[in-house]
Amino acid sequence: MSDSMILLLAKGAWETIVMTFVSGFFGFLIGLPTGVLLFMTRKGQVLEHKTFNHTISIIVNIFRSIPFIILIVWMIPFTRALVGTSIGVEAAIVPLSIGAAPFIARLIENSLIEVPGGLVEAARAMGATPFQIVYKVLLPEALPSILNSASVTLITLVGYSAMGGAVGAGGLGQIGYQYGYVGYDVFVMNTVLVLLIALVFIIQFLGDFIAKRVDHR
Amino acid sequence: MIELRNITKKFFQKTRAITALSGVSLTVPEGKIFGVIGSSGAGKSTLIRCVNLLEKPTSGEVIVDGQNLMDLSPKQLAKARRHIGMIFQHFNLLSSRTVFENVAFSLELDHTPKAEIEKRVTELLDLVGLNEKHHDYPVNLSGGQKQRVAIARTLASNPKVLLCDEATSALDPATTKSILALLKDINKRLNITILLITHEMEVVKDICDEVAVISEGKLIEQGAVSEIFSHPKTELAKAFIASALSLDIPADYKERLVSAPAENKRPLLKLEFTGQSVDDPVLSEVARLFQIDSNVISARMDYAGGIKFGVMLIEVFGTQENSLQAIEFYKSKNIKVEVIGYV
Numbered sequence: 001m002s003d004s005m006i007l008l009l010a011k012g013a014w015e016t017i018v019m020t021f022v023s024g025f026f027g028f029l030i031g032l033p034t035g036v037l038l039f040m041t042r043k044g045q046v047l048e049h050k051t052f053n054h055t056i057s058i059i060v061n062i063f064r065s066i067p068f069i070i071l072i073v074w075m076i077p078f079t080r081a082l083v084g085t086s087i088g089v090e091a092a093i094v095p096l097s098i099g100a101a102p103f104i105a106r107l108i109e110n111s112l113i114e115v116p117g118g119l120v121e122a123a124r125a126m127g128a129t130p131f132q133i134v135y136k137v138l139l140p141e142a143l144p145s146i147l148n149s150a151s152v153t154l155i156t157l158v159g160y161s162a163m164g165g166a167v168g169a170g171g172l173g174q175i176g177y178q179y180g181y182v183g184y185d186v187f188v189m190n191t192v193l194v195l196l197i198a199l200v201f202i203i204q205f206l207g208d209f210i211a212k213r214v215d216h217r
Numbered sequence: 218m219i220e221l222r223n224i225t226k227k228f229f230q231k232t233r234a235i236t237a238l239s240g241v242s243l244t245v246p247e248g249k250i251f252g253v254i255g256s257s258g259a260g261k262s263t264l265i266r267c268v269n270l271l272e273k274p275t276s277g278e279v280i281v282d283g284q285n286l287m288d289l290s291p292k293q294l295a296k297a298r299r300h301i302g303m304i305f306q307h308f309n310l311l312s313s314r315t316v317f318e319n320v321a322f323s324l325e326l327d328h329t330p331k332a333e334i335e336k337r338v339t340e341l342l343d344l345v346g347l348n349e350k351h352h353d354y355p356v357n358l359s360g361g362q363k364q365r366v367a368i369a370r371t372l373a374s375n376p377k378v379l380l381c382d383e384a385t386s387a388l389d390p391a392t393t394k395s396i397l398a399l400l401k402d403i404n405k406r407l408n409i410t411i412l413l414i415t416h417e418m419e420v421v422k423d424i425c426d427e428v429a430v431i432s433e434g435k436l437i438e439q440g441a442v443s444e445i446f447s448h449p450k451t452e453l454a455k456a457f458i459a460s461a462l463s464l465d466i467p468a469d470y471k472e473r474l475v476s477a478p479a480e481n482k483r484p485l486l487k488l489e490f491t492g493q494s495v496d497d498p499v500l501s502e503v504a505r506l507f508q509i510d511s512n513v514i515s516a517r518m519d520y521a522g523g524i525k526f527g528v529m530l531i532e533v534f535g536t537q538e539n540s541l542q543a544i545e546f547y548k549s550k551n552i553k554v555e556v557i558g559y560v
Contacts, residue, residue, distance in 0.1 A: 122309035125269055126323045126374070127298035136325065140313040216354040217312045 005188070008175060013195050015089050016171035019161040020199075023093045024154050027100030034060065034101065035108025036134055046120065046130045056105075063102040068160050071095050072167055092169030096160055100153055107149035111142040144215035151207025155200050162196060172196055218410040219245040219268060219378055224277035226263055226434075237263040238274070238434045245427070250404055250411040252421040252442075254457055255431035261414040264431065265382050268412060269301045270294060282377055299327065302371035302409070306383035308363040310355040316342070316366050317351040323374045341369040345399065361392035368399065372407070379403070381413035385420060397423050418461035422446070422519065430454045447492015447524045462517050464528045466557065470514065474558040482559035484533045484540055485514075489553035492524045499550055500531075503543045509535035532560060 034056060040046055041053040066074065072095045076086045079094040115138055123137045139146070165173020172192050180189030226238040237260045245251040255261040266272040268279060270286050279286045286297060310319050320338045329337070342348050345365040355363055364384060371379065381400065385393040401424045404411050415421065421428045421442060429439035430453055438451045449455045464487070466474070475482060503509050511531045518527035533540050547554045 116307075116309070118305060118307055118309040119311060121271060122303070122305060123322075125271060125298060125301070125303040125380075126326060126371070127295040128326050129292075129295055132326055136322070137311065141311060143313060214313075216356055 001187070001191075009172075009188075009191060009195065012170070012172040012175040012192070013199070016158065016161050016173070016196070016199065019089055019092050019096060019164070019169065019171055020154055020157045020203075023096030023100060023161070024150070024157055026093065026097035027104050027153065027157070028150070030097065030101035031104025032108055034105035036112065036138070038105060038109040039112040039138070040130065040134065046124070046133060060102040060105050063098070064106070066099075068095070068099050069163055069167070071099050072164055072169075087168035087170075089170045092161065092164040092171075096157060096164065099160060100157055103156065104149065104153050107152065108142075108146060111145035111149055112138050114145055115141045144211045144217070147207060147211040147214065151203055151211075154203045154207070158196060158199055158203070218247040218249075218282060219243075219251075219412055220278075220280040221264075221267070222278040222280070224264070224267055224274045224279070226260075226267060226272060227275045236434055238267065241277075241431075241434070241436055243429055243436060243439065245410055245412050247410055248404070248408050249426045250401070250413070250424050252425035252428045253412070253414045253431055253436075254416065254418060254421055254428060255414070256416060259431045260434040261416075261431050262382060263434075265380050265412065265414045268378075268380055269298050269303060299323065299374045300376050300378065302374070302376035302379040304364065304367045304371055304379070304381050304384045306386045308355075308360075308367045308387075310363055310366055310370075312355055315352050315354055316347060316358070319355065319366055320369045320373055322370055327374065337373060338369075341372055344372070345369045359392075360388050361396060364388065364392075364396050365399065368396075368403070372403070372409075376409060379409050379411045381411060381415075383415060384413065386415065386417070393420070394423070400424060418457045422461055430457065443492070443524045446526055458526075462519065462526070462528050464515055464517055464530055466530065467514065470560055473560045475560075476558050478537065478559055485557040485560050486531050486533055486544070487555040487557055488529045488531065488547060489555070490518065490525060490527050490529070491551070491553070492526060493551045494526075495550040495552075496525060497550060499547060499552065503546060506546065507535060507539040507543045509533060509539055509543045530557075 038053065038056055038060070041049040043050070075095045075098065079091050080086050082094055083090045085091050119137055119141060120133055123133050128136065161169065161171050162173030162176065165171050165175070166177045168174065172195055176189055176192035179185040180192065221241055221243050224238055224241040225236070228235045228237055241264060243251070253261050253264060263272055267274045268281065270279065274287070281297070281301060284297060286294060289297060311322065314322070317338055320341055321334045324334045324337060339348070342351065345368055347362060347365050347369070350358065350362065355366065358366065385396050388396060397420060400411060403409055413420070413425070425442050427440065428442050428445050429436045430451060431437070432453050438445065438449070438454050445454055446458060449458055470485065474485065500511050504511065511533060514530040514532055516527065516529040518525065518529070533543065535543070544554050
């Protein structure tokens with residue numbers, strides 16, 4: 001393998017990592033509050049609100065049903081308005097974040113459902129406000145489960161970012177597509193695969209490790 | 218200190234309404250321990266949740282420390298709840314926090330300065346006897362220790378009132394005793410008014426001053442513990458008292474038991490002492506008056522609110538005529554006698 005090829009693969013791997021984690025971060029920035037709202041407005045919860053809950057739920061479902069490859073194309077005008085271009089890593093981060101957010105919202109909602117209802121009741125009895133219930137009870141108690149959701153999300157994003165590579169997002173996906181699909185270079189294609197697999201394993205391992213550390217149940 | 222006026226609570230399920238509480242009124246004077254006893258599904262959990270408005274009554278008034286909670290805004294209610302402590306059957310400790318952090322929880326809600334939290338939590342953990350467990354997580358504690366942490370946590374905000382929702386129902390008998398002793402101690406030492414709900418008459422007998430019996434969402438009987446124990450009016454109250462004094466016939470006696478008198482068989486009597494029974498040394502009186510020997514097989518006598526009560530299983534040695542006279546004598550002392558059979 002030539003030096004230039006190694007350099008290309010290293011750059012691709014770096015771009016994939018950046019896309020995964022940065023869009024994971026923005027995905028959580030949107031998805032976490034949405035998930036919390038979905039949970040808090042559920043029937044029987046502190047901020048029960050049927051209409052509000054249904055509205056968010058429908059929006060989340062709509063975004064979850066758009067295939068990612070179509071979401072990228074569909075969002076091009078918005079992406080361009082936001083970052084000035086529709087190709088490259090920066091541009092890919094926009095649809096990746098938007099694609100991950102509803103997925104994260106549902107995972108967060110499910111994590112919060114698992115928190116025993118008695119804990120919320122105890123906090124209410126002690127005079128906690130809804131906001132205090134969220135950040136002092138629900139989120140800390142659900143943290144191990146939220147961290148597991150985070151690794152699931154990041155691994156999904158590795159796959160999405162590779163898909164984005166086919167339409168010019170950069171990263172390992174684009175290398176794999178160009179050299180593998182277009183050029184049929186088996187060696188490069190397999191190297192890309194090995195790198196992607198390694199990345200997924202590392203994320204899963206770190207996720208499990210951290211989740212275990214914070215779990216006192 | 219706590220006053221419920223004509224509380225009604227209905228739950229609405231699609232098309233039908235279920236009445237969990239109807240027309241419940243009760244008053245808990247300051248510094249007293251008030252018990253509400255009932256079977257599961259009687260509405261006692263709903264009742265205690267109405268006191269701090271975890272469940273909002275459909276109608277009625279809830280007055281705690283002179284404040285009508287039904288009139289308060291959510292913000293004012295949150296503030297009022299800081300002075301109403303509550304402990305639960307399943308403790309409801311935060312698994313993500315250590316013992317220390319759990320107790321600090323309610324102080325954090327009030328934005329108490331760190332140094333003060335440190336001091337107060339240490340004080341409280343001393344009070345409940347857990348000063349060596351500061352940095353343990355709840356998962357490593359026994360049930361009794363968890364309830365102690367929960368008590369310390371709820372005391373942190375200096376409540377005037379403590380609500381106990383089946384606080385000892387998940388604990389073994391010895392631990393139950395120690396938690397009840399702690400509650401009694403808190404009641405005396407800090408002058409905290411306690412309202413507790415339970416399905417165990419033992420709990421009421423051990424620490425309550427007053428008791429109410431709840432059935433199908435209504436309080437069917439209430440009064441001082443000694444009064445209810447001595448003159449239970451309703452069948453349910455009687456059943457609860459009996460359950461605190463249940464007595465089983467030993468297996469080998471059961472085998473030999475026959476229902477009719479027979480040669481070489483002696484009567485087996487069950488004596489029930491209630492508040493109306495005359496407090497006399499009846500066993501020795503019977504022995505003297507009727508030449509009857511009594512063999513006590515098992516007995517459970519107790520003392521609550523200045524009244525002696527209980528049950529006793531005795532085997533009677535004597536002629537048939539004398540035995541009958543002895544039974545009449547017991548009855549004349551207002552002791553309930555039941556001839557179980559002959560052994």
